[in-house]
Amino acid sequence: MKKLLLLMIVLVCIPVLKANPVEPPPAHIELSEIIFESNGNWVIELQYFNYYHSNEYKSIDSIFISSSAGRAKLKSFKIGNETGIIIVRHDSLLSNLTINPLSDSICVTYFRRSYSTQTTVQTIAAVYGSFVTATLHAPKTGQSISVYGAPGTYSFYNYSRSATEVCSIDKSPTLGLLNDTTGMMGTLHGKIYDPNNQLITSTNNTYYGIGIYDILPNGDGSYSTRIFSYFHKLNQLYYNSGSNKFIVDIEPIIVSVSPDTVVTTDIHILKVTAIDHPKSDPQEVIRIFPNPLTELSFKYAISIPVKSANSYLELINMAGQQFARFQITEDKGKIDLPDQTSNGTYTLRLIVNKKNYGTTKIVIAH
Numbered sequence: 001m002k003k004l005l006l007l008m009i010v011l012v013c014i015p016v017l018k019a020n021p022v023e024p025p026p027a028h029i030e031l032s033e034i035i036f037e038s039n040g041n042w043v044i045e046l047q048y049f050n051y052y053h054s055n056e057y058k059s060i061d062s063i064f065i066s067s068s069a070g071r072a073k074l075k076s077f078k079i080g081n082e083t084g085i086i087i088v089r090h091d092s093l094l095s096n097l098t099i100n101p102l103s104d105s106i107c108v109t110y111f112r113r114s115y116s117t118q119t120t121v122q123t124i125a126a127v128y129g130s131f132v133t134a135t136l137h138a139p140k141t142g143q144s145i146s147v148y149g150a151p152g153t154y155s156f157y158n159y160s161r162s163a164t165e166v167c168s169i170d171k172s173p174t175l176g177l178l179n180d181t182t183g184m185m186g187t188l189h190g191k192i193y194d195p196n197n198q199l200i201t202s203t204n205n206t207y208y209g210i211g212i213y214d215i216l217p218n219g220d221g222s223y224s225t226r227i228f229s230y231f232h233k234l235n236q237l238y239y240n241s242g243s244n245k246f247i248v249d250i251e252p253i254i255v256s257v258s259p260d261t262v263v264t265t266d267i268h269i270l271k272v273t274a275i276d277h278p279k280s281d282p283q284e285v286i287r288i289f290p291n292p293l294t295e296l297s298f299k300y301a302i303s304i305p306v307k308s309a310n311s312y313l314e315l316i317n318m319a320g321q322q323f324a325r326f327q328i329t330e331d332k333g334k335i336d337l338p339d340q341t342s343n344g345t346y347t348l349r350l351i352v353n354k355k356n357y358g359t360t361k362i363v364i365a366h
Helices: 002-019 155-159
Strands: 028-036 042-049 059-067 070-073 083-088 104-114 117-122 126-128 144-148 166-170 185-193 207-209 212-215 222-228 231-241 244-256 262-264 267-274 286-289 297-302 311-316 322-327 332-336 344-352 355-364
Touching (some): 042 059, 042 104, 286 344
Parallel strands (some): 185 267
Antiparallel strands (some): 042 083, 144 166, 185 222, 212 222, 231 244, 344 355
C-alpha cells in the first residue's frame, strides 16, 4: 500500500515539474558599434547574446534601427549561437533610414515574444554631435562609436566595479569582432584632495566611477587613470571598505576626452557617506556623549549585547579613511582618542563580526 501511494505521488509531481521549469535567460541584442565609411554610408554592428543556445524561448521576432529621421525594420536576421554579431547596412532594412554622420541619436529597439506576450526592449542610445543630450563628438574619418560594458564583454568588469555600458569614440574600429578598450580611452591625472583640502597620500582606498578605471592615490597625493572617450560630468565616486560601500561626493569634473589624449584635473572630495544600510536605527544602536567633544575622549552606550571578541568602534575621518579602531568588550564604556586627532566631523561605526550594526556622527572640537 505504501509503495502504491508513493508511486501515485511521483506520477502527480512529474507533470507539475514539467509545467514549471526553471526559465532560461532570454536572448537579447546590444548596440555595439557605428561607423561611417568614406563614401558617407553608415554601418551598424549589433551583438546578440543567447545563452540558452536556442531562440525558441522568448525569441526576438523583430529589430528596428532608429535615428532622428525615423525608424526602419531589419529585413531578416539569425540568432543561433551563444553570442554573435549582426552587421546592418542600408540595404539590410525594409525602408530607407537616414543617419547624419555629423549629429544624430541612434538607438536599437527589438521585440521579444513569449507565446502570446510581446516585450519591447530598447538598447543604450548613441547620441553625438550637436544634440543637446550628446555625450560624444561626431566620429572622425577612421573612428567609430563603440559601446563597451555590455553583457558578454567581461573584461569591463575586471577594470571597473561600476559595471555599466558606455558609449565611447573608438579610433580602432573592430567591425565583426567583439569590442575591447583598444583605441577607446584617454588618460586622466592630477592631484586628489580630502574635504580639508589636504592631499590624500594614503593608498588604503581605491576610488571608482562610471566610465573610468580605478583611481589609486600615490604617496604624493597624485593619481593617474584611464578614462573612456566621451563628455564626462563626474560628481560622485565610490569605494569599498570591507563589506561596506561609500559614496564620495566631489566637486564636479567636466571633461571631454578623446582617444589617447591626456587631461589634467584635480579631484576635490567634499563629503563621504556610508551606504551600508544597517538594519536598526543607528542613533538607537550607539549613543555618544558628550557630542560635540571638548576633550579627546567620549563615553558610549550600545543598545545591543556586545559578546563577540570581534567587536570594534571604528572612527572614520572626513576623507572616508579609517582613522582609529577601538576594540570593545562591554556595551558601555569610555574611549580615549589619539593625541593627534584633529577637530572636525567623524563617522563612528559599530563593527561586530565584520558587520556594521550602527553608524553615527561625532564632532570633535577640543
